[in-house]
Amino acid sequence: xxxxxxxxxxxxxxxQKYWEKNKTFKTKIDKSxxxxxxxxxxxxxxxxxxxxGHPEGYTASDIVSRYKRMKGxxxxxxxxxxxxxxxxxxxxxxxxxxxKITTENNIKNFTRQLKMFGFSYDWDRKxxxxxxxxxxxxxxxxxxxxxxxxVYEKETPVWWCEGLKSVLANEEVVNGKSExxxxxxxxxxxxxxxxxxxxxxxxxxxxxxxxxWPESVxxxxxxxxxxxxxxxxIFSVDQREEKIKVFTTRSxxxxxxxxxxxxxxxxxxxxxxTDEYKEEVENYKKQAMTKSDLVRxxxxxxxxxxxxxxxxxxxxxxxxxxxxISDYVLWGYGTGAIMAVPAHDQRDYEFxxxxxxxxxxxxxxxxxxxxxxxxxxxHINSGFLNDLNKEDAISKMNSWLEENxxxxxxVNYKLRDWLFSRQRYWGEPIPLYKDEAGKIYxxxxxxxxxxxxxxxxxxxxxxxxSPLANIREWVEFEDNDGKKYFRETxxxxxxxxxxxxxLRYISPDSESRLVDENDExxxxxxxxxxxxxxxxxxxxxxxxxxxxxxxxxxxxxxxxPFQKLLNQGLxxxxxxxxxxxxxxxxxxxxxxxxxxxxxxxxxxxxFMGPIERPKPWSTKGLGGSHRFLNRIWRLYIxxxxxxxxxxxxxxxxxxxxxxxxxxxxxxxxxxxxxRFNTAISQMMVFVNTGYKENILNREMMTKFIQLVSPFxxxxxxxxxxxxxxxxxxxxxSWPVYNKLKLVEDTIEYPVMINGKMRxxxxxxxxxxxxxxxxxxxxxxxIQKFIEGKKIFKFLVIPKKIVTVVIK
RNA sequence: GGAUCUGUGGUGGAAUUGGUAUACACGCCACACUCAAAAUGUGGUGUCAAUAGACAUCUGAGUUCAAAUCUCAGCAGAUCCA
Numbered sequence: 001x002x003x004x005x006x007x008x009x010x011x012x013x014x015x016q017k018y019w020e021k022n023k024t025f026k027t028k029i030d031k032s033x034x035x036x037x038x039x040x041x042x043x044x045x046x047x048x049x050x051x052x053g054h055p056e057g058y059t060a061s062d063i064v065s066r067y068k069r070m071k072g073x074x075x076x077x078x079x080x081x082x083x084x085x086x087x088x089x090x091x092x093x094x095x096x097x098x099x100k101i102t103t104e105n106n107i108k109n110f111t112r113q114l115k116m117f118g119f120s121y122d123w124d125r126k127x128x129x130x131x132x133x134x135x136x137x138x139x140x141x142x143x144x145x146x147x148x149x150x151v152y153e154k155e156t157p158v159w160w161c162e163g164l165k166s167v168l169a170n171e172e173v174v175n176g177k178s179e180x181x182x183x184x185x186x187x188x189x190x191x192x193x194x195x196x197x198x199x200x201x202x203x204x205x206x207x208x209x210x211x212x213w214p215e216s217v218x219x220x221x222x223x224x225x226x227x228x229x230x231x232x233x234i235f236s237v238d239q240r241e242e243k244i245k246v247f248t249t250r251s252x253x254x255x256x257x258x259x260x261x262x263x264x265x266x267x268x269x270x271x272x273x274t275d276e277y278k279e280e281v282e283n284y285k286k287q288a289m290t291k292s293d294l295v296r297x298x299x300x301x302x303x304x305x306x307x308x309x310x311x312x313x314x315x316x317x318x319x320x321x322x323x324x325i326s327d328y329v330l331w332g333y334g335t336g337a338i339m340a341v342p343a344h345d346q347r348d349y350e351f352x353x354x355x356x357x358x359x360x361x362x363x364x365x366x367x368x369x370x371x372x373x374x375x376x377x378x379h380i381n382s383g384f385l386n387d388l389n390k391e392d393a394i395s396k397m398n399s400w401l402e403e404n405x406x407x408x409x410x411v412n413y414k415l416r417d418w419l420f421s422r423q424r425y426w427g428e429p430i431p432l433y434k435d436e437a438g439k440i441y442x443x444x445x446x447x448x449x450x451x452x453x454x455x456x457x458x459x460x461x462x463x464x465x466s467p468l469a470n471i472r473e474w475v476e477f478e479d480n481d482g483k484k485y486f487r488e489t490x491x492x493x494x495x496x497x498x499x500x501x502x503l504r505y506i507s508p509d510s511e512s513r514l515v516d517e518n519d520e521x522x523x524x525x526x527x528x529x530x531x532x533x534x535x536x537x538x539x540x541x542x543x544x545x546x547x548x549x550x551x552x553x554x555x556x557x558x559x560x561p562f563q564k565l566l567n568q569g570l571x572x573x574x575x576x577x578x579x580x581x582x583x584x585x586x587x588x589x590x591x592x593x594x595x596x597x598x599x600x601x602x603x604x605x606x607f608m609g610p611i612e613r614p615k616p617w618s619t620k621g622l623g624g625s626h627r628f629l630n631r632i633w634r635l636y637i638x639x640x641x642x643x644x645x646x647x648x649x650x651x652x653x654x655x656x657x658x659x660x661x662x663x664x665x666x667x668x669x670x671x672x673x674x675r676f677n678t679a680i681s682q683m684m685v686f687v688n689t690g691y692k693e694n695i696l697n698r699e700m701m702t703k704f705i706q707l708v709s710p711f712x713x714x715x716x717x718x719x720x721x722x723x724x725x726x727x728x729x730x731x732x733s734w735p736v737y738n739k740l741k742l743v744e745d746t747i748e749y750p751v752m753i754n755g756k757m758r759x760x761x762x763x764x765x766x767x768x769x770x771x772x773x774x775x776x777x778x779x780x781x782i783q784k785f786i787e788g789k790k791i792f793k794f795l796v797i798p799k800k801i802v803t804v805v806i807k
Numbered sequence: 808g809g810a811u812c813u814g815u816g817g818u819g820g821a822a823u824u825g826g827u828a829u830a831c832a833c834g835c836c837a838c839a840c841u842c843a844a845a846a847u848g849u850g851g852u853g854u855c856a857a858u859a860g861a862c863a864u865c866u867g868a869g870u871u872c873a874a875a876u877c878u879c880a881g882c883a884g885a886u887c888c889a
Contacts, residue, residue, distance in 0.1 A: 216810090224888080536887075607831085613812095618818080620819095621833055678821070681831035684832075692849095795873090
């Protein structure tokens with residue numbers, strides 16, 4: 001159906017080979033040029049190959065790369081693979097194929113596909129996170145974190161699925177069952193490695209202000225970090241030594257605290273529970289362990305809880321208040337305990353109503369018989385806070401707490417430390433080991449990389465244990481001192497490799513450092529980073545965290561890694577739904593390239609709509625983009641294969657020349673603004689105009705090829721060659737437009753009367769307002785409307801519109 | 808429930824950031840080429856009315872000489888968070 005006039009099937013491989021052979025995109029430091037580092041989020045090389053969503057962002061970054069080269073920048077534009085991950089391991093468990101082999105094959109396939117698009121990557125810088133030469137440095141960074149005291153071990157629950165004999169991630173657990181196989185899952189307590197990202201919370205928050213990122217992504221990160229100012233309050237436990245610390249943003253409501261709630265996992269629960277309640281509490285704890293945090297904190301859900309039999313003392317009035325446990329309080333969030341003020345918190349209110357706990361109103365307002373009141377107001381029933389408003393009451397209470405050693409003002413973060421252990425085989429081994437007494441030792445940097453051992457058993461070794469635990473000869477070793485040591489068997493999460501890959505591209509072969517010092521200073525920061533919005537929080541936050549640590553130890557010279565960020569929108573199926581195998585609406589780029597060529601696919605994906613918006617696929621629309629390339633081709637090449645005889649050294653018409661300069665202006669500006677769809681539509685206008693012209697000035701037509709080249713590089717190279725130009729297109733200078741050509745001698749003004757468009761008048765560009773008014777009032781159409789009416793206002797908005805108000 | 812974003816022809820989307828609403832493309836219609844079709848080229852295409860004109864940017868109000876654009880209220884959808 002794609003009746004092509006130009007043979008993309010020959011042209012595209014021809015130029016891809018040419019670029020590869022000539023190393024056209026090889027990048028070196030060149031201090032005579034400004035640098036530009038433009039980065040794609042590197043893909044996980046899945047067995048399915050590329051989908052049409054990948055090339056959307058990659059084409060956008062390729063257009064900018066090619067444009068910047070022509071603008072005289074030294075451009076670094078690399079690609080690599082984030083190749084550790086679950087699918088290869090699952091496949092290994094099923095088939096016995098080593099993940100290394102699967103990964104190698106997939107990378108080959110991905111590379112083949114990426115090359116078919118003609119992306120201008122410097123392939124000599126390709127990286128692969130599973131290469132020991134690469135993960136040596138991932139492990140090295142981990143050791144630096146360890147040395148800085150940012151690594152610690154903590155007992156935390158993980159999801160264990162007996163049916164799958166595997167530990168599952170939160171996302172893999174749906175309604176207390178495994179997403180795959182629907183087996184029950186349970187919480188298992190396990191010692192795991194944590195990274196103290198919370199230590200960097202403030203800097204991660206402040207750093208956002210300087211970044212040229214979408215506001216939505218910055219906002220998401222701010223919410224994720226979740227800084228809140230409040231107070232720590234210390235409650236003592238009735239008849240016991242222990243204290244309970246809570247964090248609250250509403251210390252002013254302390255007089256209304258009528259009970260406390262501990263997370264079921266809170267270690268104090270066991271101590272304070274009286275014999276009478278022991279059994280119930282134990283049962284409740286077991287139940288809570290099966291629920292995910294998401295389910296537990298759902299607002300609408302029915303509140304559950306159990307009284308422990310213990311009491312705490314409210315420090316402000318020495319009242320005994322009951323201590324409950326409930327799953328709506330999470331362990332690992334804040335202090336795992338809350339003071340409950342049912343009168344002024346909705347969840348506490350529902351809880352208190354259900355279990356008939358006392359509700360004391362301490363702020364005037366609302367109707368406490370019906371619902372909690374969370375607004376501001378005058379404090380009542382609050383001793384020394386009475387008559388104060390919220391703000392004043394908070395500050396007075398915080399001073400009181402501090403003076404009396406019952407707490408202090410405190411900043412709290414929603415951000416939690418980063419759980420860094422995975423009970424998997426296909427990940428970076430953690431370079432730590434323990435002796436028989438359990439003492440932890442970091443490996444020496446000179447011993448890195450700690451390679452993954454070969455094995456044929458990829459299944460986990462048992463509840464919460466990694467497959468590596470099966471390989472005794474790897475785990476146990478004797479050091480020179482003759483003592484026995486045990487390696488850590490957990491591996492790093494997939495984020496680890498992707499956390500710093502942008503640095504490795506800068507000097508992929510450096511053996512002495514993770515990134516060469518001089519090269520790093522030249523290339524960093526990444527000027528422009530393009531990728532999916534799904535990484536708005538985790539990847540982009542973790543990478544910023546590591547980067548700041550590297551900055552602190554002097555390994556990098558910038559405080560932030562990614563200056564500008566763009567999220568491309570999802571490409572949906574023709575049905576407007578997310579592409580998925582089960583919906584059978586997946587479009588395969590291999591098929592598209594076979595039928596229409598890579599240039600057509602590139603142009604189409606850029607022309608679909610604004611890059612950052614989600615948009616549905618249209619096969620017809622793709623045909624239109626292909627037709628556009630054919631029209632370009634025919635504008636240059638006649639049916640006999642020779643150059644179009646209209647292309648000559650004579651001057652083109654005034655109009656066509658004007659359109660050309662306008663096109664140069666718009667295409668350049670719109671690339672800078674990443675508005676590729678409108679850049680393309682302007683090129684279409686130029687081509688449409690060109691079809692009506694008899695004289696296509698050779699110089700203009702040459703420059704137009706340059707405008708096309710970032711978008712459709714193959715056809716551009718071919719036409720460039722057919723025009724007989726020897727200069728290297730990739731490094732030719734981007735055309736400059738002549739401003740004077742765009743200045744009009746005359747201006748056509750639309751004339752509005754009482755807000756309605758009534759006529760148009762043409763005036764000379766240098767006519768003053770009086771002259772314009774004269775022309776307008778003499779216009780016959782205008783006269784018809786203003787006849788017998790009084791002119792109230794007469795406005796000329798320069799170069800825009802004339803507006804008349806009559807009555 | 809919260810945060811952020813979006814809402815324009817039959818469809819994807821433009822609109823110089825408050826100034827002629829619907830650029831460009833898809834689809835559809837007509838004409839040319841053709842024995843015919845495809846491809847290609849040219850023209851038309853918001854709705855009602857057919858000279859004029861009236862009405863149209865999710866709904867309703869407001870600001871303004873002028874609103875798709877700004878403000879408020881509501882409705883619908885998307886993403887993230889709870």
